[in-house]
Amino acid sequence: MSDQKYFQNITTRERAIFEGAITMGALFHQFVGTPVSIDSVPSLEKAIEESLALQPCINAVKVKINREMLEKAENEYEYLSLTGDMLDVRVSSQYQDVKVVVRMQYIKELEYPLMYVEEVD
Amino acid sequence: MSDQKYFQNITTRERAIFEGAITMGALFHQFVGTPVSIDSVPSLEKAIEESLALQPCINAVKVKINREMLEKAENEYEYLSLTGDMLDVRVSSQYQDVKVVVRMQYIKELEYPLMYVEEVD
Amino acid sequence: MSDQKYFQNITTRERAIFEGAITMGALFHQFVGTPVSIDSVPSLEKAIEESLALQPCINAVKVKINREMLEKAENEYEYLSLTGDMLDVRVSSQYQDVKVVVRMQYIKELEYPLMYVEEVD
Amino acid sequence: MSDQKYFQNITTRERAIFEGAITMGALFHQFVGTPVSIDSVPSLEKAIEESLALQPCINAVKVKINREMLEKAENEYEYLSLTGDMLDVRVSSQYQDVKVVVRMQYIKELEYPLMYVEEVD
Numbered sequence A, B, C, D: 001m002s003d004q005k006y007f008q009n010i011t012t013r014e015r016a017i018f019e020g021a022i023t024m025g026a027l028f029h030q031f032v033g034t035p036v037s038i039d040s041v042p043s044l045e046k047a048i049e050e051s052l053a054l055q056p057c058i059n060a061v062k063v064k065i066n067r068e069m070l071e072k073a074e075n076e077y078e079y080l081s082l083t084g085d086m087l088d089v090r091v092s093s094q095y096q097d098v099k100v101v102v103r104m105q106y107i108k109e110l111e112y113p114l115m116y117v118e119e120v121d
Helices: A003-007 A013-030 A041-052 A067-069 B003-004 B012-031 B041-052 B065-072 C002-006 C012-031 C041-052 C067-071 D004-006 D012-031 D040-051 D065-069
Strands: A058-065 A087-095 A098-107 A112-120 B057-065 B087-095 B098-108 B114-119 C059-066 C085-094 C097-108 C112-120 D056-067 D087-095 D096-106 D113-121
Touching: A013 A041, A013 A058, A013 A087, A013 A098, A013 A112, A013 D012, A013 D113, A041 A058, A041 B041, A041 C112, A112 D004, A112 D012, B003 C112, B012 B057, B012 B087, B012 B098, B012 B114, B012 C012, B041 B057, B057 D096, B065 B114, B114 C012, C012 C041, C012 C059, C012 C085, C012 C097, C012 C112, C041 C059, C041 D040, C097 D087, D012 D040, D012 D056, D012 D087, D012 D096, D012 D113, D040 D056
Parallel strands: none
Antiparallel strands: A058 A087, A087 A098, A098 A112, B057 B087, B087 B098, B098 B114, C059 C085, C085 C097, C097 C112, D056 D087, D087 D096, D096 D113
């Protein structure tokens, strides 16, 4: 069992944070660049949520892609490439009795899609 | 209009092939690496199909991810990272009156997920 | 040999266009999202060039990432995620005696990183 | 400053683990799928290292791609798509006085490229 062998040096709480953080980094770098439009956005959100929820210790993933930005897309082709500033994501991870929510959202004052721990028991 | 300015040096048929090929290359490199299981495979197929169908001149995208390979996944976590050898894809592109189907499938004798033009009018 | 079996239905010129287009689509969707700064840009350009040049029929790949946009990055962390509007790329493909250059560059009037055939013999 | 506002609910040690984990998840999902051969492997390793080291709290990234697997590639094209089982990575993160090394390596008994905390002060 991997837990006994590889995760003895961190706490239960650190493990839950660790797994949530991996999944958030994975999500961003797997899906940024995907073509997306106002019509395709529900299927993309669902696929991101279901695929990343497979990772170790992940209970649920909730993804909201900014519809306003998609509606403003004025190029000839009426779609955009997914970017970090369109994404608002919550990854819920759990290890043993500790639950964590890792959040990513674009913070205007930072000009950056910040990932942080929103909740931790 | 981009067509008049940028695509005068190729034929209608070449344009249909060009756009189908771009989309197939895009599909592979956007989605390879995504976590996938026997349960999440329908949502991933749908998202790939809907997102890549947004690209210029693409009428439809049909994706089949190999269920047998997913069922054989025997690691502790019961999912795999999507690889080219799991994918069977048809991208239908059209420019004016010319329709093309670009196919990708894993060819055992080549040990390679080959992309080729399956149909062209 | 795959050429005899899978590529009988297209011309030599179409094959060169096909392979160049696949590689351009691949390049965009593999590398968009990568963290990049004014200091790391040379190594990223080189890796993109060398990795995509491995694909079938590709002679050379030339990538220029827009330094001005990187210098303007004013977030706290002084790097950006690579986007299509930072990229100017030429992919040189060849099949038998036909050489093609596929170009991608951001076209302001289209608000879109356009891929097109820049040269073809 | 983002630290005061968003990271008050976790410890210094948890923050170092959090940032290392994000970067490891990012690395895997950004670069898996990239074409790689025995000749291109040094430039790819360097670009991965330099790009991911840009992320918050990351001091260094060390990537080793398995040469043996590349030498065994016997398809017609003599390259492979990068997969998790070729990668051995160490991400060194630091927040204030706490240093952490996050490791990813393919564990045969798990049939899985495991990410774990290898060192923590």
